[in-house]
Structure formats: structure tokens, C-alpha cells
Amino acid sequence: MKVFLSGYGKMGRMLEELALERGWEVVGHADITCPEAYETAPGADVCLDFSGVGALQPLLGYLHRTKTALVSGTTGLTEPDLDALQELGRELPVIWTANYSTGIAVFRRMLHDYAGVLAGWDKEIVEIHHNQKADAPSGTAKLLLQELDPEGAATVLHGREGLCGKRKPEEIGVFSLRGGTVAGEHTVYFFGEDETLQITHRAASRRIFAAGALRAAQAICGRGPGFYTLDELLFEI
CATH class of the missing domain: 3.40.50.720 (NAD(P)-binding Rossmann-like Domain)
Known part of the structure; x- marks a missing residue:
């Protein structure tokens, strides 16, 4: 090749x-x-x-x-x-694609296949990367967001501050943390009544x-x- x-x-x-x-x-x-x-x-x-x-x-x-x-x-x-x-x-x-990890590909497939079952749950995304990363949110976070909201109907928030009011059902928070040498970590949270599901992928290196x-x-x-x-x-x- x-x-x-x-x-x-x-x-x-x-x-x-x-x-x-x-x-x-x-x-x-x-x-x-x-x-x-x-x-x-x-x-x-x-x-x-x-x-x-x-x-x-x-x-x-x-x-x-x-x-x-x-x-x-x-x-x-x-x-x-x-x-x-x-x-x-x-x-x-x-x-x-923003991420060629096999684990992330399976992660996306899981969201594609099962996120609809949790349609009434609150959803948030948190991504963490090293302190040299120039863009936010990460491309991978955007890919995960597409699986959660394929029609682009959600109100996407990148921060909450002050008296912002109670969380609206159509909101999806996407938050970026930066520090150290983290190669990449992505977590999708599903918050239901009296139960929480989170799916996390961690990359140990590039x-x-x-x-x-x-x-x-x-x-x-x-x-x-x-x-x-x-x-x-x-x-x-």
C-alpha cells in the first residue's frame, strides 16, 4: 500500500x-x-x-x-x-470522520440503536481533552450529538450560569474540559426518573x-x- x-x-x-x-x-x-x-x-x-x-x-x-x-x-x-x-x-x-477509534464507532452505533428507547430522558455530553487541543467541543462530541439528535431539533447548551431556570426537555448540554495530557474522553449521560445511565469511552493514546x-x-x-x-x-x- x-x-x-x-x-x-x-x-x-x-x-x-x-x-x-x-x-x-x-x-x-x-x-x-x-x-x-x-x-x-x-x-x-x-x-x-x-x-x-x-x-x-x-x-x-x-x-x-x-x-x-x-x-x-x-x-x-x-x-x-x-x-x-x-x-x-x-x-x-x-x-x-472526527474519530477513527473502533470503540467510538461502537459507541455511536449503540446510541443510534438505543437512544430512542430513552427518548424521554435528559441527555448531556461531557468531553475531556489535553490542554493543547484548539477546538471545542470536540469533533467526536459533535458526532455523538448527531446520534442523540439526528434531526437537529434540540437546544444545545455549552454552559449554564446564574438564574438560567429549570432544565428544558429539549436541551442537550455539551461541555468541554481541557487539561493535562488526556488523549480523549467522552461520556454521554442519560438521566431518567430515579436512575442514571452513562456510557464512557476513554482513549489512552493517539x-x-x-x-x-x-x-x-x-x-x-x-x-x-x-x-x-x-x-x-x-x-x-
Whole structure:
């Protein structure tokens, strides 16, 4: 497998390490600090993208030029950015998700299958990350929120302060904590009458996200054009 790395920070270097351990060939890398590298980089079987929002346009140029499949985990993308990736899926195999952890994929599937049973319960999300994380709430928290509120009908709160009144049934709180070196922790709380259910996923290191991205890369190669979901690749739905 030949891979090209878009983004060469901590995550990019870990992807490179794991890819080389598997015997894959890393044909090159580019980053927002050297966008001109996208213009001359060779094609590959798959591009692993964990860059930043500012790298999207040169990345799209690279992908259109080389016809390379895309596995992207870049967070902080806007709706127009995601629309551009959806459009790219008309031409190439593409997957984007904010979290490639297998555990998070199962977590999302659990919410998808069972959150409706708890429709009348109060729901809150708490996410914790290291003190270097630039965006909030995390992309993973947003993915979990989508499973709880697929129609986007809820009132999403990112804080409560002062005399804010009693909790409204349509509210979902999404709260971000930052500190230390936490790789990632996400908890969804369901509060019912006289009982509470919470589901938590903890990441011990970035390695799980890199390993998951490589699994997705292996699964997407050889597929036709499309904007794939991680569920389609992992659960074959």
C-alpha cells in the first residue's frame, strides 16, 4: 500500500510509524506549513489527512490531480468544507470522520440503536481533552450529538450560569474540559426518573486513532467513488 500523508504533526508522524510497521510505503507528506508540497507530491493508493482547516484547498488540488482515495480525520471543518468532501466523493472514494477509534464507532452505533428507547430522558455530553487541543467541543462530541439528535431539533447548551431556570426537555448540554495530557474522553449521560445511565469511552493514546485510520484506509482502497461512513467500512452496512 502506498500512502501520502496530509498533515505531518504528531498524528501524521504516528501514522507514518504504523504504516511503515505494516510494510506500507509512505510516498511523501505535506502540511499547511509547506502547501506547495501538495502541488508536486506523487499519487498514492490512499491519502491520510490529519492536517488543519487551512490545508483543505491544496489537499483537494492534490486529490483531483492524482486521483488518490482520501481518509480524513481533520476536525474543525465547516459545512462548506464538508460539502466539498461530499462532492469529491462523486469522483473518488472518500471517508471523513472526527474519530477513527473502533470503540467510538461502537459507541455511536449503540446510541443510534438505543437512544430512542430513552427518548424521554435528559441527555448531556461531557468531553475531556489535553490542554493543547484548539477546538471545542470536540469533533467526536459533535458526532455523538448527531446520534442523540439526528434531526437537529434540540437546544444545545455549552454552559449554564446564574438564574438560567429549570432544565428544558429539549436541551442537550455539551461541555468541554481541557487539561493535562488526556488523549480523549467522552461520556454521554442519560438521566431518567430515579436512575442514571452513562456510557464512557476513554482513549489512552493517539495510537488508537492512527490504527483505526489505517484500518479505514485498507477498507476503502479498491472501492468505487463515494462518500463513505466508518459504519459502512467497519460493519458492512
